[in-house]
Amino acid sequence: MKKKIKNLLSYSPYNLYETVRNKMNQAKKNKKEISKINFYLENNEIKKIQIGCGTNFLEGWLNTDIKNNDKIIYLDAGEKFPLESDSFDFVYSEHLFEHLKTGQQLNMLTESFRILKKGGVMRIATPNISFLFRLFENPNTPEMIDYVNWAVKNIPHLFEANNMVVDQEEHYVYVINNFFKAWGHQVIHNISSLSKLALQCNFAQVRECTVGESNVLDLKNIERHGTIIPERINFLETMVVELVKL
Structure with a gap:
């Protein structure tokens, strides 16, 4: 007292x-x-929620973000969702998951599982750490050279490397370093680690997809990160998984 x-x-x-x-x-x-x-x-008959929509406003979806406005609902992916259990058919998130700490990622998966109906699907598009290891191991392939050249010329954090590091063959090292710490990245997964995290949160099935592709009509062609960066760059960086609640 x-x-x-x-x-x-x-x-x-x-x-x-x-x-x-x-x-x-x-x-x-x-x-x-x-x-x-x-x-x-x-x-809406089919209930679909997008977490961390940014500027990617999807018609027919409940678009949410930590920055809200008249069209976008406030939702913090790292906190309990203000939503009823078993109320949504689909959950979608693109290039948000990597910005969350481990506990926040687990919260997002657990809460998404909770609000999904049985048979519901969560689709996540996020950078693939395996891509960075491929870049480290094989920096001199044409597609990796193209990626590095694009990165150092277009990402502000890499302008110094582009302008000051004379040996361009070593630019890939700066690109990899930047990817881990830029844009507020916290934890970057590969297919295996993300799948096991999802299974830990009670999802029963994990499907690996490519950007824009899905066996579920409502989940086809909803990625938009390829309109912010070149599509070929997005395809290299991004993995997509669909998590099923049974």
């Missing part, structure tokens, strides 16, 4: 007002978000 009183007295009247106001504003925002979620669920 004394500690609570001490903490309360440590606030100035203005700080106390600000704290209460911020909590009330957040409660209003949460209520508004729930209202938008309910509107989506009531007006």
Whole structure:
């Protein structure tokens, strides 16, 4: 009790007002978000949610991101989802998973499993660490030379390497280093590690796909990362998995 009183007295009247106001504003925002979620669920027969949509707004999907607006619902992939269990047919995420820490990745998989209906599918597109090892082992193949040349000329973090490192044959080392630390990357998987993480979170089946391809019509041609970077570059970097809840 004394500690609570001490903490309360440590606030100035203005700080106390600000704290209460911020909590009330957040409660209003949460209520508004729930209202938008309910509107989506009531007006769509097939329930599809995209996590971390960024600028990739998909029609017919509940598009969510940590930065929300009138069209995009606030959702933090590392926290419990404000969604009912067994309520969605599909979950989709493109180039978000690698930005999460291990605990956040497990949360995203566990929560996605929870909100999926039986037979529901989660599709994840994310960089493949195996690609980086292929680049390390075989930097002089035509496709890897093309990739490295594109990277050092187009990625701001690599401009110094492009302009200052004279021996271009060693540029691939800088590209690999950059990939691990740039853009807020936290954990980059290969097919095996991501599959085992999904199975740990109770998914029963893992399917490896290529970008844009799926046996499920609702999951075909929904990747858009290839419109931000060249499609050939995206195909080299990206792996796609579909996780099935049975």
